[in-house]
Amino acid sequence: MIDLRSDTLTKPTSAMRQAAYQAEVGDDVYGEDPTVNNLEETAAEMLGKEAALFVTSGTQGNQIAALTHCRSGDEVILEANSHIYLYEGAGFSALAGVQSRPLQGVRGAMNPEDVEAAIRPEDVHFPRTSLICLENTHNKAGGAIIPLNNMKEIYQIANKNNIPIHLDGARLFNASVASGIALKDYSQYTDTVQFCLSKGLGAPVGSIIAGTNDFIEQARKWRKRLGGGLRQAGVIAAPGLVALRDNVSRLADDHENARILAEGLANSKGLKIESEVETNIILVNVKEAGFTSEQFLEKLKAEGVLAGSMGPNTIRLVTNYHVSKEDTGKVITAISKATNNQ
């Protein structure tokens, strides 16, 4: 089986397993796990932030951001198809007690003017706008890269209004490798950043959230309240360090394979690539080929390829380090067979 359901399916490399085995550990709730401390310092340095915190998942990182930046009854501006809004179980309202204000973006990028217009003035009727969330790359927009200038404009508006920016950068490394824009250049237009070690970077567990020393101190307390204070966490932080050392530049291979796949699929009758492929995600509309996504996924599975559903007629293919260049040819053949054998 060639598995393109997600880049979260990546299994730890042997270097990661070795690193986990050999990791120096301590009690991280006491701040005494040297491997966790090393990972947090390394990540903060890469992002150009004062401090970072190792958290269990991207979702936990995003939730901690809302809990730390906001008070119950506040409002958060975010993109209408963002992961936080669609795929985190309404955690923002359930946990932080905040209301989401979704704005429809273009390829995941909100219009800065819309953001400015959505910021609430002081009024007895209104919630306080206390956070703006961005997502780069944007998952639902097909791994779209949010332009640096868009981030800059929104950051300037936010600054003028004293509102922090949180970046859901689950795949920020994909954006950086594909665009050639340094991580720090992206994160300079944010107050806090979350990125996933466990997607294309291939670590088995964990995310990073980064920001100021003061923010991270408060975030650490929220993580503890959520039950995310871990003990000898060096065994899971060590693979994260390997991911940052070994697996960043190779994301370019995933992007190249995604491009090859998209070009190959463009020739299949009835298939439409929904959104320009900039990184490792391909959204394919199968409606004109006469299928629902579920039907098409079944056909693909019979041909030895697994993909995911992103709507009634949309399937998602995500390249990752278990998918080789050679595999892309097999996937194109499998898809062409699936479209022809109705």
Ligand SMILES: *Cc1c(COP(=O)(O)O)cnc(C)c1O
């Ligand atoms: C995967 C993802 C998350 C959540 O990360 P988990 O580790 O799965 O909780 C958040 N935002 C985006 C854009 C994602 O793709």
